[in-house]
Amino acid sequence: xKSVIERYNKSKEEHHQLGNPASEVKFWQQEAxxxxxxLQNLQENHRQMMGEELSGLSxxxxxxxxxxxxxxxxxxxxxxxxxxxxxxQELSRKGNLIHQENVxxxxxxxxxRQENMELYTKVYGTRDLNGSNRNPLHTNNIGIGExxxxxxxxxxxxxxxxxxxxxxxxxRLQLH
Numbered sequence: 001x002k003s004v005i006e007r008y009n010k011s012k013e014e015h016h017q018l019g020n021p022a023s024e025v026k027f028w029q030q031e032a033x034x035x036x037x038x039l040q041n042l043q044e045n046h047r048q049m050m051g052e053e054l055s056g057l058s059x060x061x062x063x064x065x066x067x068x069x070x071x072x073x074x075x076x077x078x079x080x081x082x083x084x085x086x087x088x089q090e091l092s093r094k095g096n097l098i099h100q101e102n103v104x105x106x107x108x109x110x111x112x113r114q115e116n117m118e119l120y121t122k123v124y125g126t127r128d129l130n131g132s133n134r135n136p137l138h139t140n141n142i143g144i145g146e147x148x149x150x151x152x153x154x155x156x157x158x159x160x161x162x163x164x165x166x167x168x169x170x171x172r173l174q175l176h
Contacts, residue, residue: 004031 011027047053048065049072057065 004035007031 008027008031011024044053048057049069054062054065
């Protein structure tokens, strides 16, 4: 394309000096014919690359075409391999980042577990060798019980006319 523009500029200068419109028309006709021939050659090469219109080719021409196709295929495969390698490296990098995040989260979870155990020990006390609490939780001087792991069931009930010896009443709430 660059050579066509250069030829045009050179011819334009020559024809401008002469000022002959007939020679300018002839120049453009030659340029159009050359471009048509170039387009036809490119279309023929394309068809041959696609495996069409091979009947007029000699064995040597077919061998050259095969070599061109193999080189093109090799280039395509190299590009594909490079893209796949780049993707593998990126996925590996992301996998390493996720692994590092998991390690950090695991450390945080273990720290929270440890803090919860310390809080649990402060609230419920620790057990000695006999299995009894050293520091049981008391509310209004009423023990929750020997075993702080057994759930306490609280139940709302209607006021009844019972004697204080039968049930311990906390207002309308009774412990059973």
